[in-house]
Amino acid sequence: xxxxxxxxxxxxxxxxxxxxxxxxxxxxxxxxxxxxxxxxxxxxxxxxxxxxxxxxxxxxxxxxxxxxxxxxxxxxxxxxxxxxxxxxxxxxxxxxxxxxxxxxxxxxxxxxxxxxxxxxxxxxxxxxxxxxxxxxxxxxxxxxxxxxxx
Numbered sequence: 001x002x003x004x005x006x007x008x009x010x011x012x013x014x015x016x017x018x019x020x021x022x023x024x025x026x027x028x029x030x031x032x033x034x035x036x037x038x039x040x041x042x043x044x045x046x047x048x049x050x051x052x053x054x055x056x057x058x059x060x061x062x063x064x065x066x067x068x069x070x071x072x073x074x075x076x077x078x079x080x081x082x083x084x085x086x087x088x089x090x091x092x093x094x095x096x097x098x099x100x101x102x103x104x105x106x107x108x109x110x111x112x113x114x115x116x117x118x119x120x121x122x123x124x125x126x127x128x129x130x131x132x133x134x135x136x137x138x139x140x141x142x143x144x145x146x147x148x149x150x
Contacts, residue, residue: 043093054106058093061108068112074128088113 043049049058068076081087089112096105117123143150 024066044094046091048091049091057106058108061093061106062091062110065108127134 043052043058049055052058089110090113092109094107094109095103096107098104140150142148
């Protein structure tokens with residue numbers, strides 16, 4: 001090898017590409033069947049909530065959520081029609097803490113997994129009710145003109 005070739009090799013640095021690291025959730029990890037909760041120490045699903053030391057408080061919160069839905073008549077229980085797949089649901093668990101970091105409320109929500117629906121099979125059309133700002137202004141102007149209570 002000549003001195004010129006050696007100099008070129010020394011001057012041009014080699015670029016080594018490293019593969020990107022896989023994205024991992026910082027929230028929780030399951031290792032060999034054991035559960036390790038990180039960050040906010042909130043369960044991510046029903047099974048984790050029942051393994052939690054505060055499982056009785058989570059059950060009480062879930063009972064309260066179901067009772068609230070019944071009192072507010074959120075849904076009517078009906079038989080599923082033939083060939084229709086019901087929408088699944090999931091529990092969301094949150095711990096409400098005070099300024100000192102002490103848990104004062106165990107909060108749960110039952111949410112529908114609507115993202116699993118398929119257009120044309122589970123639904124045909126969508127509706128999103130939106131109020132126009134002009135309509136609100138007109139109603140407020142009429143209420144002010146006629147001295148109505150809002």
